Amino acid sequence: MSTARASFTLIAVASRDGFITGPRGEPPREWASPEEQLLFAESVSALDWSFMGRSTHVEAWRPDRRRVVFSRSFRTPLWQHPRRLWVDPERVAFETILAALQPVHPPARCGILGGVQVHDWFAARGLIDAADITIEPVVFGGGLPLFSHGATNDPAAAMAALGLVETNVMTLNAAGSRLHRFSRPASRARR
């Protein structure tokens, strides 16, 4: 199976200064707007598979969702639940992971749901095709960034560095929460 058939969208919510948690690790459910949380739930429901790190999986426990959970504890991919594949992506080829998903549910539209090292992993391999980033009107001054390294904490600049361009901005509420959509121009699409 070819990875060209699967698309990967990074879906995240960030503070105005680019943090995905509060300074003491506060998760989105404590500070994201109800509008973002609703949109996020709808977006994730429409995905074939969500890719995330162990901490995010445990914190946002959803047995009904199809998930690929990254963890270094697994020498080989392991189905611990019919909809949950645990895998160390450093020890198995990405094509093999996608092929393992196929019989359960074809991985056509996939989401990258964090946290930081998972964002880093997909960014380093040029696998982020699109991004839906909601910026909430809060400033944290600290917390987990969208990516662990980079010249900037500005999500738009981080997306530009990945070759993605902003295609749409949607205001979600009167407080000023805004969903920014980014995608890869067709001329620079992954092969």
Ligand SMILES: NC(=O)c1ccc[n+]([C@@H]2O[C@H](COP(=O)([O-])OP(=O)(O)OC[C@H]3O[C@@H](n4cnc5c(N)ncnc54)[C@H](OP(=O)(O)O)[C@@H]3O)[C@@H](O)[C@H]2O)c1
């Ligand atoms: N604002 C947002 O949109 C957003 C999105 C996602 C998460 N969050 C927040 O971010 C926090 C969690 O993020 P986090 O970055 O601390 O943790 P995380 O990425 O969810 O989980 C970290 C763990 O995942 C595994 N992992 C991650 N990358 C891996 C890789 N490349 N290879 C193998 N294993 C890998 C490792 O598990 P092992 O230790 O088992 O090896 C690692 O310790 C939570 O508070 C969550 O609420 C916010």
